[in-house]
Structure formats: structure tokens, C-alpha cells
Amino acid sequence: MTATIVFWLLFIAFIGAFAAQVATRVRLIAAAPNTFNVNDAGFRIGRWLTDVLFQRKTIVERPVAGFMHALVFWGFLAFAGYTSIEFLYGLGIVDLTEARWFHAYRLFIAPFATGVLIGILYLLIRRAFVRPVGLGDHVSIESIVIALFIATLMVTYLLAFRLDEHSAAGRANWWIHMLVILAFMALIPASKHFHLVLSPVTVFLKSPELGNLPNLDFEKEQVGLETLKDLGSKSVLDAFTCVECGRCQVNCPAWGAGKELNPKAIILQTQDALLEGNRERKLGEIYSEKVLWQCTTCGACENQCPVGIEHLPILIGSRRGLVSNGDAPEYLGAMYNNLERRSNIWGLGYDQRTKFVTSAGLETFDPAKHDVLVWLGCAGSFDADFQKSLKSMFSILMRKGVKFGVLSKERCTGDPAKRTGNEYMYQELANGNIEDFKAAGVKKIVTSCPHCVKTIGADYAKFGYQVEIVHSSVFVNELLADTRSAKASAERDAVTYHDPCYLGRYAGTVDEPRELLTRFGADIKEPERNRDNPYCCGAGGGLLFADKEEEPGSRISDVRFKQLQATGANTVVTACPFCSIMLKGAQASAGADTQFVDLMTFVDGKLKSL
Numbered sequence: 001m002t003a004t005i006v007f008w009l010l011f012i013a014f015i016g017a018f019a020a021q022v023a024t025r026v027r028l029i030a031a032a033p034n035t036f037n038v039n040d041a042g043f044r045i046g047r048w049l050t051d052v053l054f055q056r057k058t059i060v061e062r063p064v065a066g067f068m069h070a071l072v073f074w075g076f077l078a079f080a081g082y083t084s085i086e087f088l089y090g091l092g093i094v095d096l097t098e099a100r101w102f103h104a105y106r107l108f109i110a111p112f113a114t115g116v117l118i119g120i121l122y123l124l125i126r127r128a129f130v131r132p133v134g135l136g137d138h139v140s141i142e143s144i145v146i147a148l149f150i151a152t153l154m155v156t157y158l159l160a161f162r163l164d165e166h167s168a169a170g171r172a173n174w175w176i177h178m179l180v181i182l183a184f185m186a187l188i189p190a191s192k193h194f195h196l197v198l199s200p201v202t203v204f205l206k207s208p209e210l211g212n213l214p215n216l217d218f219e220k221e222q223v224g225l226e227t228l229k230d231l232g233s234k235s236v237l238d239a240f241t242c243v244e245c246g247r248c249q250v251n252c253p254a255w256g257a258g259k260e261l262n263p264k265a266i267i268l269q270t271q272d273a274l275l276e277g278n279r280e281r282k283l284g285e286i287y288s289e290k291v292l293w294q295c296t297t298c299g300a301c302e303n304q305c306p307v308g309i310e311h312l313p314i315l316i317g318s319r320r321g322l323v324s325n326g327d328a329p330e331y332l333g334a335m336y337n338n339l340e341r342r343s344n345i346w347g348l349g350y351d352q353r354t355k356f357v358t359s360a361g362l363e364t365f366d367p368a369k370h371d372v373l374v375w376l377g378c379a380g381s382f383d384a385d386f387q388k389s390l391k392s393m394f395s396i397l398m399r400k401g402v403k404f405g406v407l408s409k410e411r412c413t414g415d416p417a418k419r420t421g422n423e424y425m426y427q428e429l430a431n432g433n434i435e436d437f438k439a440a441g442v443k444k445i446v447t448s449c450p451h452c453v454k455t456i457g458a459d460y461a462k463f464g465y466q467v468e469i470v471h472s473s474v475f476v477n478e479l480l481a482d483t484r485s486a487k488a489s490a491e492r493d494a495v496t497y498h499d500p501c502y503l504g505r506y507a508g509t510v511d512e513p514r515e516l517l518t519r520f521g522a523d524i525k526e527p528e529r530n531r532d533n534p535y536c537c538g539a540g541g542g543l544l545f546a547d548k549e550e551e552p553g554s555r556i557s558d559v560r561f562k563q564l565q566a567t568g569a570n571t572v573v574t575a576c577p578f579c580s581i582m583l584k585g586a587q588a589s590a591g592a593d594t595q596f597v598d599l600m601t602f603v604d605g606k607l608k609s610l
């Protein structure tokens with residue numbers, strides 16, 4: 001009886017400490033503007049099963065450490081019922097420990113205990129001695145204590161098989177087991193282990209769309225994020241879910257190139273600031289404005305995060321707040337001016353686009369005559385190099401009898417305005433284009449710009465406008481499915497392919513460019529960081545216009561160019577006009593003789609030589 005009372009008192013004390021800390025966090029989440037969304041429930045459930053239950057993301061990114069983590073996680077699930085029954089017993093509510101099914105259950109979870117022990121010891125050694133860079137500079141004492149707690153739980157559980165539960169040793173073993181659970185409960189809300197509780201919710205609530213940036217509603221006077229109290233409920237939940245694994249950090253191209261931006265630090269700074277309690281604090285003070293402008297919006301951070309955290313709503317939301325106060329960097333002022341005056345990022349006269357359209361013999365789109373609209377984009381309208389690539393695409397389409405046309409006039413999709421936080425300008429450009437698409441009766445669009453695919457395909461849908469848009473690599477791959485060059489493998493061209501972030505990561509288009517290259521005689525030498533986790537070229541998020549001489553650290557494009565060079569291939573195939581501009585710049589700085597070929601030019605050249 002005395003033991004039960006003591007257990008009740010301890011239970012109330014520890015669970016009270018747990019509840020008080022949880023309540024602080026729940027209050028902060030509840031006070032934030034609601035940004036929770038459960039649209040596309042089928043996709044969310046599927047992702048929850050693979051990423052939470054089967055730990056896909058954790059295992060794929062770091063197979064050994066991920067599997068060890070999965071062993072611990074699966075052990076927690078297996079032990080949930082056991083722990084609950086021991087608590088019911090300890091609190092004197094009901095004793096189910098003598099039931100036959102409980103004995104069977106106890107035996108069933110024994111292999112899980114062994115798995116948890118192996119997993120936690122591996123993770124403990126990795127954290128305390130191996131020290132991967134993403135885990136930070138200092139050994140976290142709290143993590144070591146938690147790991148030792150988990151190991152103690154498993155050892156005491158296994159010892160219970162050998163000890164008489166009524167002996168002094170058996171009773172002591174039971175008390176140690178239960179006290180460790182209570183201490184663990186009191187410790188986790190203030191530690192990164194709170195992800196055990198929050199991450200299943202955070203993963204479910206993560207947007208199905210990578211880099212999801214809902215439109216600002218100007219009628220509701222929304223201007224972006226200025227202070228902590230503007231952060232949406234999902235961002236606040238994210239801040240408390242971070243497990244500090246550093247995956248976002250080590251995959252961030254800005255951090256990789258030695259800049260100050262560290263997406264993990266952004267999340268942890270948000271958490272610290274929220275817990276300090278001053279919700280009026282300006283975000284520009286918490287993160288440093290300089291850091292906010294170093295993000296290329298490549299999406300690697302949120303794509304790699306195993307617990308469903310979305311960094312871009314914070315980064316771009318903060319940029320929106322700065323832009324609305326007139327605090328954008330100077331180079332963006334010039335770009336905004338170009339967009340405002342001439343509706344394109346370079347501020348060039350539309351006569352230049354008209355000249356290109358005329359010289360390429362393009363027709364104005366007419367739904368009665370044409371199957372698809374070809375969207376040129378700013379680069380296709382004005383960049384002479386990229387226009388050569390487009391001519392290659394036109395040549396392929398004509399050869400296969402595709403009837404296509406272009407709009408008589410285009411505006412920029414608004415991508416650079418949106419990703420740099422100039423939402424007002426983005427919405428003006430987007431609405432103008434949507435009206436033009438509707439007026440022209442457009443049903444399907446093909447473009448060679450991956451940024452335009454994302455903006456027209458996903459961002460315009462937020463205005464209720466939906467149109468099918470595909471990248472030229474997908475369209476042409478389908479078109480040429482039965483065509484191939486007959487090169488013997490010994491004669492194949494060694495090339496490397498740079499996946500653009502907005503194609504490989506955002507659109508998941510990784511196979512089609514490779515299928516085209518392989519079918520047309522290429523031997524692909526894969527670079528490090530490829531497919532759906534490429535290393536950025538450094539152009540996204542408005543950084544195409546940044547003054548590269550003033551950037552801290554290395555240039556992102558230089559780092560990527562070296563990775564591509566390391567493949568040994570002297571030809572780099574690209575499929576995005578901005579990657580091409582950035583990487584050619586890096587090549588010129590390096591004085592290298594690497595050739596750059598756009599995917600469409602590569603394919604067209606091979607077709608012509610068949």
C-alpha cells in the first residue's frame with residue numbers, strides 16, 4: 001500500500017513536470033495563426049506510414065544510423081503496451097501482469113529490447129565519439145543521459161526475466177525501470193527527444209508540396225512574417241519537433257559553400273526565441289537579415305528533414321516581411337524594377353522576344369490548331385544561349401509532328417518575385433499570365449524552365465487555376481520513346497548530368513533526362529549529390545542577381561562545378577537555363593575547358609546524325 005502511495009506521488013510529480021512543459025508549447029502553438037492543413041489526406045497517410053512507421057527517410061539518408069534509429073523507434077512502439085500495464089499495476093488501478101496473454105506479450109517484445117539496446121548503443125557511440133558534423137560542435141549531455149536511460153530501461157526489462165519479482169532485487173529492478181520512465185517523461189519536452197511525441201503529427205501536417213508558400217491575402221492586410229507572433233502554427237510546431245540531426249544543415253548548399261545560413265540553426269533559434277516568451281520580437285533580429293538572403297530555395301532542407309519540418313515558410317515568410325518594409329537587398333531592387341517596367345527579370349524590350357519568335361518561325365498559340373503551348377520564360381525570351389536550346393526543342397517537336405504555338409506576349413511567371421518575398425509583384429504577374437492562359441484557351445504547356453514548371457503548375461493552382469505543365473525532358477522523352485541511337489557501348493559519350501533543384505527535387509523528374517541521354521548514346525557519370533537531392537547551382541531564390549564578389553564563403557556554383565568536374569566527364573548536360581548560366585560562370589572562373597550542353601541540344605544533335 002505504501003509503495004502504491006509513493007508511486008502515485010512520484011507519478012504526479014513527474015507527469016506534472018511533463019504536462020507543464022507540454023502546456024507551454026501547446027499554448028504557443030495555439031496562439032499562432034492557424035496554418036494547419038490536412039488536404040490530400042490519402043497522400044499524407046501514405047507518407048506517414050512510410051516515413052514514420054517504416055522510417056524511410058531516416059534509413060534512406062543514413063542507412064546504418066537510420067536503421068539503428070528505426071530499431072529504437074520500433075522498440076518504443078512494441079513497449080507502449082508493456083509500459084502502460086506496468087503503470088496500471090504500480091498505481092494500483094488494475095493488475096494485468098499475471099494474465100497469460102501478458103506473459104506471451106512480454107516474451108514477444110524481448111527481441112525488440114535487444115534491438116533497442118543495439119540501436120541505442122550504436123547511436124550513443126556515434127553521438128559521443130564519432131561526432132558527425134551535422135550534430136554540432138559539442139556533445140549534448142542531455143542526449144547522453146537519454147541514451148543511458150533507454151539502455152537502462154532495456155536492461156531492467158531483460159533482467160526481470162532472471163529475477164524473482166518478489167525478491168528485493170526483483171523489486172529494486174522494477175522500481176529502477178519505472179523511475180527511469182518517469183524521469184524520461186519529465187526530461188523529454190525540453191529536449192530534442194520531444195520529437196518522439198510530435199514528429200508523427202508534424203510529418204502528417206507537412207505540406208504534400210515541397211516549398212509550399214501560400215499566397216498572402218492583401219485584403220486581410222497580410223504582409224509576411226515580421227515578428228514571432230506572425231509565425232504560423234505549423235512553423236511553431238516545427239520549432240519544437242526538431243531532433244537536431246543536422247540533415248538539413250549538411251544538405252544545404254549555402255552552408256556547404258561556407259555561408260552563414262544554416263537551416264538547422266534557423267529552426268533552433270525559432271525554438272529558443274519562442275520559449276523566451278517575447279512574441280513581439282522581430283524575426284530579422286533572431287535570424288540576422290543577411291542569412292535570410294542566402295537561401296537559394298533549393299528545398300534540400302525540408303526535403304531531407306526526417307520529422308516533417310518546413311524551413312521555406314519561415315525563410316521566405318521573413319523575406320516577405322522585410323520586402324514589405326522596403327528592406328530587400330539592392331540587387332533585388334534592380335530586378336523588381338525590371339519586372340515592374342518590362343515584366344521580365346532583365347528589363348529587356350519585348351521587341352527582342354518578338355525577333356526570336358519570328359526568326360524561329362513560331363506561330364501564335366491557337367487551341368484549334370495547336371496541341372500544346374510552348375512557354376519560353378524570361379530566359380527563353382531573352383537569353384541567346386538558351387534560345388539555341390529552345391530551337392533544338394522546336395526542331396524535335398517539328399520532326400515528330402507536334403503542333404505547338406507560343407503566346408504573342410509573356411510576362412515572367414513571378415518566380416523570382418515570389419521566392420524573394422515580393423508577393424505583391426508575384427501576384428500581379430501571376431494573375432496577368434493566368435488571364436492570358438485562360439483567354440488563349442491553353443490546356444497543356446511545355447517549357448524548358450523548371451522554375452516555370454513549379455510556378456505555373458503548383459503556385460498558380462493557389463489562385464484556383466490549374467493547367468497541365470510538363471518540362472521538355474518529360475515531353476520529349478515520351479515523344480521519342482521508340483527512337484534511339486545505335487552506338488556500341490564502347491563508343492558512348494561520357495557526360496555528367498546536373499539535376500536542377502526545381503526539376504529533380506521539386507518535380508521529381510530524374511529518370512526522363514537520364515533515359516533520353518542513355519538512349520541517345522551517353523554514358524552518364526553520376527556526380528555526388530544527384531537525382532532528387534542535387535547540389536544547387538546557386539541561382540534560385542533571386543541569387544542569380546546577387547553580387548558574387550560580396551558573398552561570404554565560396555560560390556555555390558563553384559562548389560557544384562567542382563563536383564561535376566570530379567566525375568571525369570568533360571561534358572556537362574543541363575536542363576535549366578539558370579543552372580547553365582551559373583555553371584558556365586563557374587567554369588569561366590576555373591578556366592576549365594568543360595563543355596556545357598543543354599539536354600534538348602544533345603538529343604537534337606543525335607537525332608540529326610541518325
Ligand code: SF4
Nearest residue numbers: 252295296298299301
Ligand atoms: S532551401 Fe536550400 S539553400 Fe535554402 S536553407 Fe534550405 S537547403 Fe539551404
Ligand code: SF4
Nearest residue numbers: 242243245246248305
Ligand atoms: S530541421 Fe529537421 S533535418 Fe534539420 S536538424 Fe532539425 S530535424 Fe534534422
